[in-house]
Structure formats: C-alpha cells, structure tokens
Amino acid sequence: MTETEMSAQLISQQQTVKFYQTGTFTVGNRLLDKEFRTVQATQERSNSIDSGHRACQGCGQALGARYALDTAMRVTGDKIIAANATGCLEVFTTPYPETAWSIPWLHSLFGNVASVAAGISASLKAKGDNETRVIAQGGDGGTTDIGFACLSGLFDRNDDVLYICYDNGGYMNTGVQRSSATPGGARTSTTMPVGEHPGSSFNTGKYLPGIAMAHEIPYVATASVHDLHDLERKVEKAMSFRGARYLQINVPCPLGWGSEPSQTIKLARMGVESGLVPLFEAEYGELTNSTKIRYQIPVEDYLKSQRRFAHVLKPANVEQLETIRTLAEKNIRRYHLL
Amino acid sequence: MWNLSFCIGSSAAGARTYTATASQGLLYMMEAVYNASGLGLPIVMTLGNRAIGAPINIWNDHSDAMSVRDAGWIQLFVESNQQAVDVHNQAFKLAEALSLPVMVNMDGFILTHAITRVDLPEQELVDQFLPSFVPRQKLDTHSPLSIGAMVGPDAFTEVRYLAHHKQKEALTIIEQQAEEFAQMFGRDSGGLVKSYFTEDADIVFVAMGSVVGTLQDLINDLRSEGYSVGILSLRSFRPFPANAICNVLKNVKQVIVFEKSFAVGMGGILASEIHMATQRYADIQDMKISSVIGGLGGRTITKKSLRKIVEHAKNGQLDSEVFMDLEGSTVVRELKRQQHEQTSGPVAENILRDMGVVSASKTH
Numbered sequence: 001m002t003e004t005e006m007s008a009q010l011i012s013q014q015q016t017v018k019f020y021q022t023g024t025f026t027v028g029n030r031l032l033d034k035e036f037r038t039v040q041a042t043q044e045r046s047n048s049i050d051s052g053h054r055a056c057q058g059c060g061q062a063l064g065a066r067y068a069l070d071t072a073m074r075v076t077g078d079k080i081i082a083a084n085a086t087g088c089l090e091v092f093t094t095p096y097p098e099t100a101w102s103i104p105w106l107h108s109l110f111g112n113v114a115s116v117a118a119g120i121s122a123s124l125k126a127k128g129d130n131e132t133r134v135i136a137q138g139g140d141g142g143t144t145d146i147g148f149a150c151l152s153g154l155f156d157r158n159d160d161v162l163y164i165c166y167d168n169g170g171y172m173n174t175g176v177q178r179s180s181a182t183p184g185g186a187r188t189s190t191t192m193p194v195g196e197h198p199g200s201s202f203n204t205g206k207y208l209p210g211i212a213m214a215h216e217i218p219y220v221a222t223a224s225v226h227d228l229h230d231l232e233r234k235v236e237k238a239m240s241f242r243g244a245r246y247l248q249i250n251v252p253c254p255l256g257w258g259s260e261p262s263q264t265i266k267l268a269r270m271g272v273e274s275g276l277v278p279l280f281e282a283e284y285g286e287l288t289n290s291t292k293i294r295y296q297i298p299v300e301d302y303l304k305s306q307r308r309f310a311h312v313l314k315p316a317n318v319e320q321l322e323t324i325r326t327l328a329e330k331n332i333r334r335y336h337l338l
Numbered sequence: 339m340w341n342l343s344f345c346i347g348s349s350a351a352g353a354r355t356y357t358a359t360a361s362q363g364l365l366y367m368m369e370a371v372y373n374a375s376g377l378g379l380p381i382v383m384t385l386g387n388r389a390i391g392a393p394i395n396i397w398n399d400h401s402d403a404m405s406v407r408d409a410g411w412i413q414l415f416v417e418s419n420q421q422a423v424d425v426h427n428q429a430f431k432l433a434e435a436l437s438l439p440v441m442v443n444m445d446g447f448i449l450t451h452a453i454t455r456v457d458l459p460e461q462e463l464v465d466q467f468l469p470s471f472v473p474r475q476k477l478d479t480h481s482p483l484s485i486g487a488m489v490g491p492d493a494f495t496e497v498r499y500l501a502h503h504k505q506k507e508a509l510t511i512i513e514q515q516a517e518e519f520a521q522m523f524g525r526d527s528g529g530l531v532k533s534y535f536t537e538d539a540d541i542v543f544v545a546m547g548s549v550v551g552t553l554q555d556l557i558n559d560l561r562s563e564g565y566s567v568g569i570l571s572l573r574s575f576r577p578f579p580a581n582a583i584c585n586v587l588k589n590v591k592q593v594i595v596f597e598k599s600f601a602v603g604m605g606g607i608l609a610s611e612i613h614m615a616t617q618r619y620a621d622i623q624d625m626k627i628s629s630v631i632g633g634l635g636g637r638t639i640t641k642k643s644l645r646k647i648v649e650h651a652k653n654g655q656l657d658s659e660v661f662m663d664l665e666g667s668t669v670v671r672e673l674k675r676q677q678h679e680q681t682s683g684p685v686a687e688n689i690l691r692d693m694g695v696v697s698a699s700k701t702h
C-alpha cells in the first residue's frame with residue numbers, strides 16, 4: 001500500500017462522518033473531521049498570497065503557490081521567507097505599488113532564485129536562526145532553462161531550501177514560448193503546429209524531478225493542484241527534511257494551454273490520470289511513493305480540451321498521438337502508477 | 339552568477355555580506371551586479387582587476403571595472419595593499435550608510451598576488467569605526483516586506499534618480515569617512531582623490547590604482563631633474579568626483595590621463611570623463627588633455643615608457659590619444675595580411691606567430 005493510499009485509509013477509518021469518494025482521493029472538506037481538513041480549508045490559513053493579485057482567471061500557479069506556502073507557513077509556525085524567480089507569479093503578485101504577499105518575499109532575477117534562496121538560508125544560519133525556513137519559487141522556464149545552473153548548485157551544496165517549480169510547460173508570461181519543460185507536440189508561439197513536425201519536438205527537453213533525484217537530495221516530489229490533500233502532505237513532508245528539496249507542481253495555464261479557466265482543476269487531474277503527469281516522491285535519490293492512477297483515462301481525453309494539442313488529434317498527426325501514448329505508458333511503468 | 343546572487347539573498351536577509359570576483363566572473367554575474375545596486379543592498383565586493391577576453395587573458399587591467407561603471411555600484415580604487423586593508427573597512431561603513439553596494443578595486447596580480455607587509459587594524463578600533471549592521475530593509479517574518487517588486491513607467495524614473503542622488507551623497511560621506519579613518523588609524527587611505535605635487539605642476543597625470551605607485555616613483559626622479567610634474571590619483575571612480583578633480587586641475591596646462599582600459603571605438607573612458615568634468619563642472623579652458631592607454635592585459639608599465647610620455651608632453655609632442663608601447667610594426671603586418679587575404683585567420687594567433695611566440699611551422 002502506498003503512502004497516499006494509507007493516508008486515505010487512515011482518514012476513512014478514523015472519520016466519524018461517512019463521505020462519498022468523488023472518483024478520486026479528493027474528498028469534500030466539509031465532510032471531513034476538522035483534523036483531516038486541508039490547511040486551505042481552515043480560517044486560520046495564512047493567506048501568504050492575498051486576494052487582489054492579477055493572475056488570469058483559472059490560473060493554476062496562483063492556486064499552487066497559495067496551497068504550498070500556506071501549508072509551509074502552518075508547518076513552520078509562520079516562519080517562512082520566500083524568494084521568487086522572475087515570471088508570472090512574480091509579475092502578477094507585485095505590480096507597483098501593490099503586493100499580494102503577506103510573507104517576507106524577495107525577487108531578484110529570472111535565473112538566480114536558487115542561489116538567492118541559498119543566500120537567505122546562509123544568512124539565517126549565520127545569525128543563529130534555526131526556525132525560519134526558506135522557499136524558492138520559479139516557473140518551469142526559470143527552473144529548467146534560465147535558472148538551471150543555480151539550481152544544480154543548490155542541490156550540489158544541499159543548501160537548506162525547498163525549491164518549488166510551478167510547471168505549466170512554457171513561458172506563459174512573455175507570450176507562451178517553448179521552455180525545456182514544454183511537452184512534446186504542444187503548440188507554443190515558438191513551436192507552431194506547422195510543417196512536418198508540428199508543435200514542440202519530442203525527445204528533447206528536461207524532466208527536472210528526475211534530474212533532482214539524480215542529485216540524491218533529501219526529498220523530491222511532484223504534486224498537482226487538483227489534489228490538495230496530496231499537495232499539502234508533500235509540502236509538509238518536504239519541510240520535515242533539512243537540506244535541498246525539490247517540489248514540482250502541475251499547474252494548468254488557461255492562456256498557454258488554450259483551455260477553459262473553469263477546467264483548471266479537472267485538467268490537472270486528467271493530466272495525472274492519463275499518466276502524462278506522474279505524481280511520486282523520492283528520498284535521497286530513491287523512489288519511495290507513487291500516487292496510483294485511480295481511473296485511467298486515454299491521453300486523448302486530456303489532450304482534446306487543450307487548444308495547444310488540437311493538431312495532435314487530427315488524423316494526419318496520428319503518429320504524434322501514438323508517441324504521447326507511449327510517453328504515458330513509460331511514465332506508468334517507470335513510476336509504478338497503476 | 340550564483341556567487342553574487344547568494345550575496346543578494348544573504349544581504350536581503352540582514353547579514354553583513356562580502357564577496358570577491360574578477361574579470362569573466364564579474365561578467366558572468368553582470369545581471370546580479372545591476373540587481374544588487376537596484377535593490378539597494380550594501381554588499382561589499384573586492385574586484386581583483388583583470389582583463390576581459392577574447393583573447394583570453396588572465397592578467398591585470400581595468401577592463402572589468404570599466405564594464406560595470408554604469409551599474410550603480412560605488413567603485414573605489416586602491417593604490418597599495420595597505421590601502422586595500424583600510425579601504426575595505428571604510429567600504430562596509432559606506433555601503434551600510436547608503437544601503438548601496440561598494441566595489442573595492444585592486445589591481446589583479448600586482449596587488450592581489452603580492453606578498454607584502456601590511457598593518458592590520460586592531461579589532462577594537464575597527465568595531466569602534468564600523469558599528470554593527472542595521473539593514474535599511476530586511477526579510478523578516480515578524481515584519482514581512484516584499485523586496486524586488488516590479489516598477490513600471492509610473493515610478494521608474496524616480497527610483498533611478500534616487501540611485502543617482504545616493505551616489506552624490508556618497509561624495510560627502512567618502513571624504514568624511516576617510517578623515518575619520520585617518521584620525522582613528524593614523525593612515526591616509528580612501529577619500530575621493532589624492533594629489534601629489536600638483537600645486538605648482540605644469541603636467542599632471544590622472545590615474546587609478548597601483549600604477550600611481552609607479553608614477554610616484556617616476557615623479558620623485560623627475561622632480562629632482564627639474565620637471566614640474568604631479569599626479570592626481572582617483573580613489574573614487576563612482577561616484578565620479580568631478581568637483582574635486584577640477585579643484586586640483588584648474589590651473590594645470592597639460593593633463594595626461596593614464597588608464598588601463600578603453601572603450602573600443604571611442605577611446606579612453608577616464609580621459610573622456612575628465613574632459614567632461616573640466617568642461618561641465620569648471621569650464622576650464624586652455625588645458626590639453628591627452629589620453630594614454632597602457633598596461634593592457636598585464637603588459638608591464640615601465641618608468642622608462644612613462645618618462646618618454648612626460649618628455650613628449652613637455653615638448654608639446656604628445657598626441658591626444660596614445661597607446662603606450664604599442665608594437666606598431668606587428669599591427670601594420672596584420673592589417674596588411676587582412677587586406678590581402680580574405681581567409682587570414684584568427685588575429686591573436688597571427689600576431690603571436692609574428693612575434694615568434696607560436697611555432698613558425700604552423701605558418702600557412
């Protein structure tokens with residue numbers, strides 16, 4: 001039994017009120033006993049990112065960041081300093097003269113957030129502050145491309161920082177350009193669906209959770225905004241380690257994906273259930289837990305509600321669809337998702 | 339890149355922060371250099387001044403310092419290792435007073451790799467001179483701040499102007515701190531400018547860094563031979579002490595600006611700035627300013643070559659732009675080669691071959 005299943009079972013065994021499963025491990029918070037509710041469901045949540053910011057409707061990143069930081073705040077007794085790479089999250093939370101952050105927050109550059117966070121951590125250590133913890137945040141562009149060297153340095157030195165990558169598969173803030181985390185086949189403004197190989201090419205790019213694991217840092221996990229319980233548990237777990245930790249959160253982007261803002265949570269779930277977004281945990285380089293797919297869905301179901309994959313579903317591009325299916329199967333095998 | 343970025347995090351979290359770099363390392367962290375000053379973080383950084391490639395060259399000149407002259411850092415230059423010790427103490431005090439980063443420039447190899455006796459100030463005195471660090475802004479869970487927010491056209495001009503204003507404030511503080519330092523430690527280090535024998539001089543060198551020592555040595559010789567020569571050592575390059583410079587130079591007939599770098603396609607950077615200062619700040623007329631560029635990529639600056647410069651200047655034969663000790667024949671040969679051969683190959687290789695540094699067997 002996996003850790004995810006155990007925690008679900010634990011809840012159902014100790015739960016005094018009966019509740020219906022909604023088809024996934026997601027349960028309505030109101031049906032749960034208080035101690036099992038998410039941080040996000042409590043009135044005491046810290047609102048690390050407060051309302052009034054300027055994210056798009058249906059922004060997965062805004063959700064992911066709030067979920068993760070509010071959890072980290074609760075775990076540490078409100079002792080969190082956050083550093084931010086340039087990107088959507090930075091721009092939509094701090095347009096002059098406003099800020100949506102209610103926690104100490106620093107933005108320096110696009111490519112250096114891992115080092116900035118490591119510097120904050122070193123500063124706290126130098127002053128004997130063992131309580132305050134540091135979180136670095138970036139999008140997939142700032143993480144896999146621009147900030148890659150600094151991030152690798154953070155892993156190498158095992159600095160006491162939780163690095164959270166909000167992965168929406170591209171540079172959405174600057175006009176939806178391809179990043180090295182853009183999925184194969186996806187249309188971006190720099191990988192248009194034209195020519196012999198429409199969309200982003202396959203067999204390129206980087207899968208950072210795997211790279212992080214190869215560094216054998218204390219904790220690596222992937223999470224998704226559709227599963228709040230799982231996400232919060234992983235943040236909590238990440239905060240129980242000292243040293244470099246990496247959390248990648250699957251955050252749909254209506255603008256870049258060409259999806260309905262109302263479908264963000266559903267899309268996040270479908271990505272996971274199709275096998276294209278594996279959720280797992282690893283400690284010191286070894287896989288320790290995988291979130292099993294409860295109802296496997298065909299990858300087409302996930303692709304068809306996103307305009308970035310519209311061309312993939314055309315008969316002429318059946319090979320691309322086949323390749324994407326193969327990728328899902330590979331994930332399922334590699335991370336034991338079934 | 340990660341070096342200075344680490345410092346940005348450390349300083350923003352409220353620790354007194356120091357680092358050092360040189361040459362390509364400085365260029366690699368260029369984005370962070372602007373960022374540290376833009377955020378107003380009082381980091382102190384030693385720059386062991388070295389050339390910038392290509393061609394790759396690890397030796398001393400001022401190309402690295404000049405490449406960040408507009409980056410918003412305070413840039414101080416030291417002439418000796420003793421001054422390096424002393425000015426670093428002042429640099430922290432200055433950085434923390436203004437909440438601006440300070441770069442202490444010391445010549446690569448000539449100073450950074452010199453073994454020399456220095457007087458290290460007593461810790462007690464240093465603590466008295468440099469009070470504990472109280473950051474102007476700090477990441478603190480008890481009093482959360484957002485640092486590094488986006489600023490659009492509505493306030494960007496004001497933020498940038500304030501950076502300029504702070505540098506102007508530094509003009510006063512640098513002088514005050516040098517005086518305070520001199521009183522406490524009994525040594526003349528720091529300050530904006532330092533002049534040697536300039537009062538009655540007909541010819542004055544303007545220079546920065548360790549070459550001032552060589553020049554002093556030369557001037558001691560020349561003075562005994564009846565030459566009327568002096569030196570103006572620029573100890574603060576940013577802020578640029580235009581008024582202090584003009585005060586020294588106002589009655590000088592001939593100024594020789596000696597510098598270890600230049601803006602390719604324009605000429606001497608310091609020479610241009612001295613020219614600007616004498617015109618804009620003091621309206622000094624009848625002054626001849628010559629730009630002498632030397633010591634590039636670690637080429638030795640000899641008293642002999644400098645003496646020739648002075649002799650030319652005295653005879654009115656010094657051009658407005660001089661590349662000291664330039665091997666003219668080598669340059670001409672390469673220019674000819676390029677004129678006649680479209681595929682003449684890499685310049686650096688060709689010149690080394692001409693000079694006999696690379697084996698002649700490679701000649702094509």
